[in-house]
Amino acid sequence: MATDYEFYGWLGKGPDAANGKMEWSKFEPKTWTEDDVDIQVTHCGICGSDIHTLRSGWGATDYPCCVGHEIVGKAVRVGSNVKDIKVGDRVGVGAQGRSCLRPDCDYCSTGQENYCTRDRVDTYNGTYPNGEGKSYGGYSDYNRTNSKFVVKIPEGMLSEHAAPMLCGGVTVYAPLIHNGCGPGKSVGIVGVGGLGHFGILFAKALGADKVVGISRRNSKKADALKLGADAYIATADDENWATNNTRSLDLIISTVSNGDMPLQGYLSLLKPGGTFIQVGVPDGGNLPVINAFMLIGNGVKIGGSLIGSPGEIAEMLQLAVDKNITPWVETRPLTDANQAIVDMEEGKARYRYVLVNEKHA
Structure with missing residues (x-):
């Protein structure tokens, strides 16, 4: 042909x-x-x-x-x-x-x-x-x-809204649904950017009781709250951010691609049994060293997630239509x-x- x-x-x-x-x-x-x-x-x-x-x-x-x-x-x-x-x-x-x-x-x-x-x-x-x-x-x-x-692409969704969901959206949607995001859960989203703003939108749409935006500076606090976050942590502007928020989250999705991220501090935010999922990848792929006592002493889990399947993409797009999610x-x-x-x-x-x-x- x-x-x-x-x-x-x-x-x-x-x-x-x-x-x-x-x-x-x-x-x-x-x-x-x-x-x-x-x-x-x-x-x-x-x-x-x-x-x-x-x-x-x-x-x-x-x-x-x-x-x-x-x-x-x-x-x-x-x-x-x-x-x-x-x-x-x-x-x-x-x-x-x-x-x-x-x-x-x-x-x-x-x-x-x-x-x-x-x-x-x-x-x-x-x-x-x-x-x-x-x-x-x-x-x-x-x-x-x-x-x-x-x-x-479902009817009722603008093409410019659907496009960034096909990678950026499903990259955070998939680990949220696979790690129990929903009623009764407190969820942190590290990085208020292209991926992170989807993380806040989807965590709220999935019914999490509390969603916390986490970024370096307070400059994105207003945006995070407007997106639907219930609270905000600025790791570079609050020297006591880890201590003040210790053991407060059930699940953290990290979207940042920075090999120098304060990973130990992020892990300290998890409740015992909590889960940290990394989706951002720095050049070279290397993350900071993890202290074994942090994992053992707090009983937390760390993992990763890779994009999403075609079925998960279709499911996510329908949720976005049903919940009127606007990136x-x-x-x-x-x-x-x-x-x-x-x-x-x-x-x-x-x-x-x-x-x-x-x-x-």
Whole structure:
């Protein structure tokens, strides 16, 4: 089946791309299969992962690379094996583009595709099996992804609101639901930013009794409270923050990507039996040293969480519609992508930038 469109996007061709030096160029998408969907991109959120990848912060990037894994647009080509999506549907793609999808896989067969390591392909900077080529992301005119990882966007949700939920939103939604967020629980969200603001919104929507925003400075306190937080901790502006709030939280989700975070202090905020989940990843992946006595003496648990499955994305989007969750986003034209990633890295977003492909939106 011939198509009347070509694949163009902002390509990073070396680490300097992260400094706003991506180039608009043509690229060759993965080889078409009848399990795939082509999406005419209208919106794409900017995620911190994009910048880490552009500069090879998480390992060597396979340049050229088109980033962007918070993709929303219109399905314009649908494979014959795809039953739940039709041409014209408004759809989205998050951070994952493929897993093994085998019935004998412990993860794919139980709705945990995000933890499959066989034939896993990220939405960008990945290589498909069977010689199908590379994966390219959503800072582009079109995207091609396996249909299993393409989700329908519910009616009643703006595309610019849906886009950043496909990675940023589900990255905090998944650990909240898997670690008991709900009535009777007190939840802390470390980092009031792109991920953290979703954490506050979803923790409240899931019914937590108390939600606490945690950041370095008091400058984000008003925003955290407006988002729905019941209290706020500023770790750099209150020298007694850990002592004053010891053993007050059941669950902490840490969204920060800082290898120098005050991790011991965060752990001291947990009640015995409490859980700390890390979702942010510093360049190099290293976290501060953990004192064993802190874990043993307080009976706390520490873990991590990786994005979310397609099923969890769909569930989260429906919750957002049902609870009227509105993320704080600022739209930027796709033509302005280079400046937008620079502004994102400088912390200017409040709290998520979404690129709008004005040719298609």
